[in-house]
Amino acid sequence: SKIKDMSAEVVDNNPYSRLMALQRMGVVENYERIRDYSVAIVGIGGVGSVAAEMLTRCGIGRLLLYDYDTVELANMNRLFFRPEQVGMTKTDAAVQTLSGINPDVVLESYSLNITTVKGFETFLASLKAQSSHERSTGVDLVLSCVDNYEARMVVNQACNELGQTWMESGVSEDAVSGHIQLLVPGETACFACAPPLVVASGVDERTLKREGVCAASLPTTMGVVAGLLVQNALKYLLNFGQVSPYLGYNSLKDYFPAMEMRPNPQCLNPACVHRQKEYMESKPARDAAAKTK
Ligand code: ATP
Ligand code: ZN
DSSP states (O other): OOSOOGGGSOOOOOHHHHHHHHHHTTSOSOGGGGGGOEEEEEOOSTTHHHHHHHHHHHTOSEEEEEESOBOOGGGGGSSSOOGGGTTSBHHHHHHHHHHHHOTTSEEEEEESOTTSHHHHHHHHHHHHTTOOSSOSSSOSEEEEOOSSHHHHHHHHHHHHHHTOOEEEEEEOTTSSEEEEEEEOTTTSOOTTTSOOHHHHTTOOHHHHSOTTOOOOOOHHHHHHHHHHHHHHHHHHHHTOSOOOSEEEEETTTTBOOBOOOOOOTTOSOHHHHHHHHHHHHTHHHHHHHHHHO
């Protein structure tokens, strides 16, 4: 008959066996390690919320979520948040949804502004908590998904101070392009090493992003950028493929520019210059370790 007998099929309801197949197929060596990793996501908006959901569905061990905003109806043209969550803090709403999707993930909600003195202190302390002898902080990676220059500079400052590897992401104001970038303090350019175009052209970002004037947004571009960001995060954490130093996305031309940025020895961020010195000094030890591998 044409009707398929579903009862005859062996249905595997465990989502992880599909992820574990990555091991069998030789894509990653040990997918299960994902449960040992902690990731901090700053900015739970159009990109950050989707990135958080992807990591949750992949079985990440712990997620630290930071945002100062509440869910608004205006956010419904993006993915993730639902109308009944309007008025909740974005971080609490995210914890509500994510814990329902995967109760095994340890979720931490920080509703704060990282650019205030108190917010920055809490941000730093939360990154440092649960540090071990293997790592200087309690997280393996920080993902920046904020939408303004000031907040990115603060994430940059925190990560330079802590020697914390992080990834930056962004979607343009016209919603049709975006980028992701890997930042390893001392090794790659930091966010202050190479000032972005707005800064270089002398335009104050606060005048660009006026109160009440809406930037455009598309769930598609934000979804693509979140996908590129988390793909890069998985490659970094699980050690497979090539981790992208910088990947741009131009949706109008389907153009993906890639590049690499060296740190600037004249960087205005003292913590960055300190990390650069440290990186140079540790070069002989790194070379020796690479030889014995
Ligand atoms: P829009 O700006 O278009 O109204 P949005 O604020 O949701 O939307 P997104 O690009 O979707 O912007 O997400 C960026 C997220 O980063 C927002 O949720 C915002 O609250 C958060 N964010 C920005 N700056 C800070 C900061 N200094 N501290 C904490 N969270 C921040
Ligand atoms: Zn720098």
